[in-house]
Amino acid sequence: MGKVLLGPSTQIYPMPVLLIGANVDGKPNFMTAAWGGIANGEPPMISVAIRPHRYTHKGIMDNSTFSVNIPSVDLVKEADYCGIASGAKANKAEVCKFNIFYGKLGTAPLIEQCPINLECKLVETVKLNSHSLFIGQVEETHISESCLTDGKPDVKKINPLIFADEPARLYHAFGKVVGKGFSTGLELKKGK
Amino acid sequence: MGKVLLGPSTQIYPMPVLLIGANVDGKPNFMTAAWGGIANGEPPMISVAIRPHRYTHKGIMDNSTFSVNIPSVDLVKEADYCGIASGAKANKAEVCKFNIFYGKLGTAPLIEQCPINLECKLVETVKLNSHSLFIGQVEETHISESCLTDGKPDVKKINPLIFADEPARLYHAFGKVVGKGFSTGLELKKGK
Numbered sequence: 273m274g275k276v277l278l279g280p281s282t283q284i285y286p287m288p289v290l291l292i293g294a295n296v297d298g299k300p301n302f303m304t305a306a307w308g309g310i311a312n313g314e315p316p317m318i319s320v321a322i323r324p325h326r327y328t329h330k331g332i333m334d335n336s337t338f339s340v341n342i343p344s345v346d347l348v349k350e351a352d353y354c355g356i357a358s359g360a361k362a363n364k365a366e367v368c369k370f371n372i373f374y375g376k377l378g379t380a381p382l383i384e385q386c387p388i389n390l391e392c393k394l395v396e397t398v399k400l401n402s403h404s405l406f407i408g409q410v411e412e413t414h415i416s417e418s419c420l421t422d423g424k425p426d427v428k429k430i431n432p433l434i435f436a437d438e439p440a441r442l443y444h445a446f447g448k449v450v451g452k453g454f455s456t457g458l459e460l461k462k463g464k
Numbered sequence: 465m466g467k468v469l470l471g472p473s474t475q476i477y478p479m480p481v482l483l484i485g486a487n488v489d490g491k492p493n494f495m496t497a498a499w500g501g502i503a504n505g506e507p508p509m510i511s512v513a514i515r516p517h518r519y520t521h522k523g524i525m526d527n528s529t530f531s532v533n534i535p536s537v538d539l540v541k542e543a544d545y546c547g548i549a550s551g552a553k554a555n556k557a558e559v560c561k562f563n564i565f566y567g568k569l570g571t572a573p574l575i576e577q578c579p580i581n582l583e584c585k586l587v588e589t590v591k592l593n594s595h596s597l598f599i600g601q602v603e604e605t606h607i608s609e610s611c612l613t614d615g616k617p618d619v620k621k622i623n624p625l626i627f628a629d630e631p632a633r634l635y636h637a638f639g640k641v642v643g644k645g646f647s648t649g650l651e652l653k654k655g656k
Binding site: 284287290348367400418432440442445461 | 505506631655
């Protein structure tokens with residue numbers, strides 16, 4: 273199988289679609305971030321990379337809190353909009369008709385329409401080059417009741433967005449199940 | 465829409481499936497990580513969270529290099545196996561019949577069968593609680609020639625795995641396209 277060199281790049285598939293919320297000057301603002309993931313298990317922590325000039329960056333620095341909201345496929349228009357508009361010029365929560373609520377942290381705005389909302393307390397800010405990598409400890413998880421099956425989160429009901437840079441910066445839905453974690457690989461472990 | 469509290473958690477959808485490679489005592493080893501993402505744009509950097517007791521952790525610390533290999537759906541069995549076996553007990557590259565090669569960094573083992581391989585130089589180690597968050601600067605990207613369309617990476621050909629914790633730790637394929645980045649949200653920006 274021939275390989276081709278692309279130079280240094282951020283070719284990671286899949287990327288999540290995260291609506292990062294922060295109060296800026298006392299008002300809720302949201303930006304879309306595909307550059308983030310889980311950073312620690314116990315306690316649960318999330319990392320997200322944000323450029324310093326972003327409006328949300330200021331809100332996170334000011335309050336030391338932020339939220340991570342997972343939009344469903346139904347919210348693709350709103351999720352994309354929050355990535356291309358700036359909170360300095362538009363009230364994105366209003367344009368998107370988001371119902372905002374606050375949880376235990378008080379300053380991390382949460383979007384009711386998003387099936388999952390994580391309240392994060394900023395614990396580390398790693399200043400990299402173009403981006404700050406914010407690491408937030410998850411203090412509370414809110415999930416829409418309609419996305420539970422037998423009391424557990426159900427990805428089919430959450431119906432999250434997936435982002436892929438190439439070839440055309442497209443949003444995708446989840447596709448078919450192709451294996452089961454900590455199970456599909458067992459036959460290799462047993463030497464079968 | 466009613467919300468239910470789940471407490472602190474790492475409910476992020478989707479998670480990637482990354483085969484993290486490192487030489488340990490001079491031999492290539494791989495572990496599966498779903499906890500990682502993009503950390504910086506210029507220069508490109510990737511973060512990945514790994515528990516200190518993992519064999520791969522030692523290799524990354526020893527060499528200050530690691531690789532990120534993106535498996536396709538065809539490799540689900542191997543990807544899952546690399547998450548449940550330990551390099552201390554098994555030669556995972558051999559069990560999986562991976563063809564290993566090295567690029568410019570010399571000590572970051574790459575898997576030929578994976579459509580995308582990133583060579584990373586360790587630039588930051590953030591010691592969190594249960595995990596170390598390794599931040600690697602991507603020095604080179606290798607892509608299988610068969611996964612290009614008109615010279616660009618094509619996610620349909622890469623056919624990456626997606627992981628979701630709930631409800632049953634399942635691997636998924638990418639599903640249908642539901643929107644276009646920096647485009648689908650424009651009508652909200654224009655006030656339509």
